[in-house]
Amino acid sequence: MRNQPQNPKAAKAPPAMSGQQPAEEMAQDESASPQYESAIKTVYKLLYEKGAGKDAIEAISSAANKTDAMANMAYELAQVAAENEESFPEDDLTLLATSVLAEIGDIAEAAGIEIAASDVAEAFKIMLLRMLGELGLDTTKLEQAMSAYTPEMIDEAVGYAYGGQEAQNV
Structure with a gap:
């Protein structure tokens, strides 16, 4: 996951869990709303200063299903950050949650938890x-369509996209 391109509206790769806050190094994108930029800073503050990153590691490592844990943590953090912003655009919530999910995946990997591309894809689906x-909304048809892609298919596609590297080490 580390070498995968990050969402252009999301911040750069996370620093070590030493208390550094990556929000200061955010990649600015003119198409990102000011509320999104502020919300992502709030997420980084929660993850790196308020202990949510350590909570994520603990939740993922002790969960019976790490994709559920990743999805839940990302969703909850995105909700909290969005609710703290006045007039947060609903269109940005999925983008925010996806950025948070990528960050949580990176934190988990940095802690030594194996995270495959298919884990992130499954967590995104859940979220x-x-x-x-x-x-x-009725999600039945979307869930059926998303279920057509197996974890193996996702890992293979990601591995192929990154020059044949094994997806778990991407």
Whole structure:
């Protein structure tokens, strides 16, 4: 995961869990809303200063299903950060949650937890279906379509995209 390109609206790769806050090094994107930029800074503060990063490591490493734990942690952090922003654009919530999920995956990997591309894809699926379900949308067809892609297919595609590297080491 470390070498995968980050979302252009998200921050750079995370620093060590030494208390450094990557929000100061954020890649600015003119298309990102000011509320998104502020929310992502809030997420980094929660992860690197308030202990949520350590909580994420503990939750993922002790969970029966690490993808559920990753999805839940990312969703909850994104919700908290978005709720702290006045007039947070609903369109940015999925982007924010996806950025948070990538960061949590990087934190888990830095802690020595194996995270495959398929783990992140499954966590994203869980998170997206939860978001849409909470909006009152029927997610049945989307869930069926997303289930057509197996973890092996995702790992193979990511490995191929990164020059044949094994997806778990990407």
